[in-house]
Amino acid sequence: MCGILFSLSNKDRPVNEEEWEILKELNTRRGPDAQNLKQVHCSCDQEELTLQFFSTVLHLRGPEVVPQPRFNPATGDVLCWNGEIFGGVQVGFGQNDTEVLMAQLEKAESEVELLSLFSTIEGPFAFVFYKAATNKVWFARDCLGRRSLLWQKSETHAFMLSSVAKADQEWEEVPAHGIYCIDLQSTGSEPVACNKSIKLYPWTYHDPQDRLETLQNGNLTFPFPRLNATIPSDLAPIENEDEDPEIDESMNTAIDEFTFELNKSVKNRVADVPYLDSKGQARVAILFSGGLDCICLAALADQHLPLTESIDLLNVAFENPRIEKAKSQKVKTKKNKKNKQPEEEIKPVIEEPTVRSIYDTPDRLTGRAGVEELRRISPERTWNFVEINVPYPEAMEYKQRIIDRMYPLDTVMDLSIAMAFWFASRGKGVIHGSEEYESHARVLISGLGADEQLGGYSRHREAFRQGSWEKLIQETQLDVDRISNRNLGRDDRIMSDHGKEVRFPFLSTDVVNWLCRQPIELKMDLRYNRGIGEKILLRHVARRLRLINASRNWKRAIQFGAKTAKMTGENRSEKGQHKLL
Template identity: 50%
Template sequence: MCGILFSIQGQRTDSQEAYARTWATLQELNSRRGPSAQDVYTVSLAQDEISSRVGLMTFYGAVLHLRGDFVTRQPHVSETGNVLLWNGEIFDGIFVGHHQNDGRVLMDQLDKLSLDKGIKDHTSAFLGIMAKIEGPYAFVYYHASSNRVYFGRDCLGRRSLLWHKEQQIEGGMDLPFILTSVGYSSFKSDLLPLDEVPADGIYCLSIQSNGIKSLDRYPWIPSTIDQRVEQESLYTMQLPFGRVNSTIPSEDQLSEPFPENLKFDQAHPEVVPPVTEDMKRAISDMIEALGDSVRRRVQDIPRTGMIHDARVGILFSGGLDCLCLAALADKFLPEGEAIDLLNVGFENPRSEKARAMEEALALKRLKKQGLSNSNNHTGENNKPKAPSTKYNVPDRITGYESLSELRRIAPHRHWNFVEVNIPFEEATAKRSEILERIAPLETVMDLSIAMAFWFAARGIGYIKNEQDEMVPYTSQAKVLLSGLGADEQLGGYSRHKEQFKTASWEGLIQELQLDLDRISTRNLGRDDRIISDHGKEARYPFLCTNVVQFLSDLRVDLKVDLRYPRGVGEKIILRHVARELGFDRSSSHWKRAVQFGARTAKMTENGRSEIGQQVVGREGQ
């Protein structure tokens, strides 16, 4: 994971001051993403050898060392004048050896392409290389001989990339033009505005001596689209996965529903839907596909700290998705090596106040009934109670429940359950900084989710030592696994249930396709900007394109069967996978949004009236 920053700057005096402030701010912000090394490289734009410089391209790269035996600095610059800024990971599609840096390997491939005299169409060949890559990325690539700059994000948008682009003008595009991994709040009116680059294709700038001649897009297209249909661009790239399987299951394909006399509205661990032969095959294939995805994301992480430091952390709510990732990561890391389970909880005064009122009302009812501790001599109410703490949020409770099962099935693994406890005052103090990192997003829901991930990724908390005492601990893991993508593909949200109630299997399939289509615009860029602010990299095994392809091909009822109640039917295949991995009780956990599980939502009385899509105001900035 890296921070990449690029600009094309002209000589207009009216924009120089704002550009200088913007560049200095962005360079500092991107340096946080890559603490291992930082470099700058410039290319002058001129009409010919004797003309004066009329434009300047600047490339800045900040590197977080996660691939190869040593730190490989960037920008990557070749002898032919090509320049590459690379913020990504190549897990498949192009071979990268255990001791190699993937950015360097990609640059070598692109240089071979440039030197191959037999290639008549460089753009088509370049897009062919990029389309082969399996892994998250954002990049900027300058091809010197054609004077073109290519840039973009992977087809799922797993890495952040923002741009500042001025309006089109006659003969080209106004300058300055900026690309950056991370940005700032729109409230900073003295800096140039930024927007997210859509993950809908690869873009190309044709460069001329005084700036940009044109901006083109080469789109991703689904493999199911008839190639004879005229496209909006001469050049296209085929998506590495197809559309969601639209087959409606027949009655004989569906598993038997629960008996009519078995009525419940939420999960019971001992109640398991029947497993058909189709489901057995799907479970086995899912474990293989997801396991391979996890293996590729944990096997080559260099050790930069002490021998006992964890190299891998997991954003761990104790839910089904992260629990399966933990069990699979255990299979592919050396025995005895620690894995950090980062579990975040916030002090939420509004929730604490509500809980205190509920306890007071309950005590009042007991006293009224003559059942308070002072009057009750049965001893029932005198049993010792678990200590109450302001950080016993729902995800903390679920996290410890799942931890006990992890330790049962993998007793050799050293599981560091990191309690990341955030006081209300600290959350309030960091609110403005976190709001900066999610920009250009700025809704209440984005901020609530980002606060949980920002503090969890920071990794400062407490773990229990061998004497069962809580001691301070800071996670050194640079790679954090996230379960994002499971709910979108396996029907984990309440809206999937509503669609099934309203429009049966057809409506559910449409909702699953919609979630996959918009996943790049909803949260991935935001999460990348938030987590990387601490020099950490998020990796998403459920969004490996091979896993997405497998799940897209799978018949809908094998992924999600909403005839069953909550905690049973949603993400049904993953529940079966969890049981296969040895989790009995935790296989019935259901989806809880992070802002409610960690209690970052509505932290004050003023927040009671806030809605998720409301734009966060200037107060507290």
């Protein structure tokens, strides 16, 4: 994980120095291990331009910290890289992927070779690369938008890129639609980058066999196809909608292949994390609600980390005054009805003490059940179930900071989700009921991406109800198409605020590629009831992993599972899509 900050300025559009210093500080939170600045001055089209590259580094690959930006004095090339290369480009065990990538970029002699290199990378990334020989600046987010990159296009100040921004400035997320290029030698018609135009080389669906021709035409080929749109036929009738279906030969093959792909994805994301603390401490933590997605990832991570190491399971719960008030009123109403007396004799209701904790949220309860199941299948492992309890005053104390980090996203739902992720990734809680504990794991594993691809949302069931398999395929394709436009950049900004990196095994492009090619009925069968039909393939995988109880868990959004939704209750008509005031 790294922080990227870049500016392109001239005498008419200078850098706002005050803002620049604030952005440097914000990016340093993302990369506390190294920070460096590289300035480049060039004369293009009879105009003096200044390029500033500032990078911060969170050490997660190789034995030593590799500072950024990477600069080659022989060529003048500069690279700011915030990403992880898990495939496509060969990075040996213990090697630093930034150094490997820079060496490959130096060899690229044409635009086609450069575009080909970036389009083959399997892994999340955002980058800025300056090719001095051609006076071109290249930048992008990966095709699924798994890393944050924002831009500020001003008519009066410098063009800027940053991993994170100040909330009172006009920033937007760089769309993950392709790779962008600024040709410093050409004058554009729009003043978006100091009078330089920005060209997009878009991601498109093409036959991988035609990849070179596609690149030559200025397009990139997605590393996965559109969904298999074959409508199921000749399916066996369902005798009981509440019973797990029999596993036939095609499903058995799918379970084996999906387990292999997901297991490989998890291995790539946990097996090469450097030891920064004493041996035995957790290098990896799971964002853990006890749900189907995260518990499968935890069980797979267990296969690739030494048993001498613990794994942290981060489970967050909030004190929500609105919910507690509603429960209290409900209890009073019941007591009043039960003890109904003539009006003049009604006595005040005396609240009875309860042993139920305000932090016994739905995710806390499933999390406790989940860790017990993990302990049964892997008793030699130390599973640290970290109960992260957030009192209401503390949530309000950090509310503005969280709003600033999720910017430019700014809805009620964004805040509910961002608040849960911010406190979860901070990792401060208790283990064993009362022992204070802070997770120092720098790599966080998230189950995001499973619901979109495997039919985990209620909208998938509604689509199936309205239009059977055809409508379900359309809805799932829509979900895959808009993954890059949704909230991954926000989540990256939120969790990296603690100097930690989140990784998404279900969004490995190899996993996405495999899932896109499978018939819809192998991934989900919504003829079955809730807890069976959605994510049916992953439920079978869970049972293969001996996670019998967890295989019946269903989707619960984190803002409801952790109780961050509508915490204050100030406006009950407030909806998730409403803008924050």
